[in-house]
Amino acid sequence: MKKLPTVPPGATEIVLVIPKGALASEHPKASDEATVAVHRARTASDQPIASDQVKISRITSTSRFAVELLIAARLMANKASTTTGEPSHELRSFVTAAVVLAYSFLDAGLNEFIYLNAQASETLKEAEKTAIAAIASKDLRRKWRPGQTTLQLFNAILCTLKREELANEQEPYCAAEAVRSLRNLLVHPKPSRVTTFSDNPNEDLSQQQKITIQLRDYLDLDRSATFPAHVLTAKCAAWAVSSSLAFFAEFVKRSGVSPGFLTDGRI
Secondary structure, eight states, X not given: OOOOOOOXXXXXXXXXXXXXXXXXXXXXXXXXXXXXHHHXXXXXXTSTTOOSEEEEEOOOOOOOOHHHHHHXXXXXXXXXXXXXXXXXXXXXXXXXXXXXXXXXXXXXXXXXXXXIIHHHOSSSOHHHXXXXXXXXXXXXXXXXXXXXXXXXXXXXXXXXXXXXXXXXXXXTHHHHHHHHHHHHHHHSOOOOOOOOOOSOTTOOGGGGOHHHHHHHHHHTOOTTOOTTTTTSSHHHHHHHHHHHXXXXXXHHHHHTOOOSSOOSSOO
């Protein structure tokens, strides 16, 4: 057999020892990297000099979070939709989780594009891959992101690739920006006082807070709506997830680079 590489000092070595008989069985439920390793082990076992056991040394895997965060956000939105009774701490917990996870999905999707998807793309030209690699280098040195939101950075990528940017005064950008605003309120909360009742029928209580004005059309808020009471609803959770996915799907369409998972709402 081929001599195994020497493990550098201080490195962690993961050793998978597979009996030759087991190599003829079905694939183990493991990562893609492990499956490839088993295929190689099977090939090695067919050689006349193969021993009774095949040693696979070091299996390296890459962690991706975008699709997992999207699934988690959907799960929280579904939990919110099935919560019964009066608005409760349970409902608000699910809605808050859905909003935060939905925007985190966008963060992860951006990072995976920069560090993984662009370089593996079969649609980008080499010059375009080089340009994205330069962004990745600047990002590692913290010289690319300062002063820009995640949504703006998606447009910066499109600009670099000479693709049409998402107009910030149109959908799906506007809705994604509203998700960002709500997420910021939930992640960086500040105490506030708000009038929740007035006997003046002409008073529009929803005008007291910027977030209720921003979300009025998306959540069909009425004149008495205030945050958080009338905002953190099951409808809000579903909207945050669908709006984030719509933004990301449009970015994928314009960039022409697959994220490695479906973006049409089937997951």
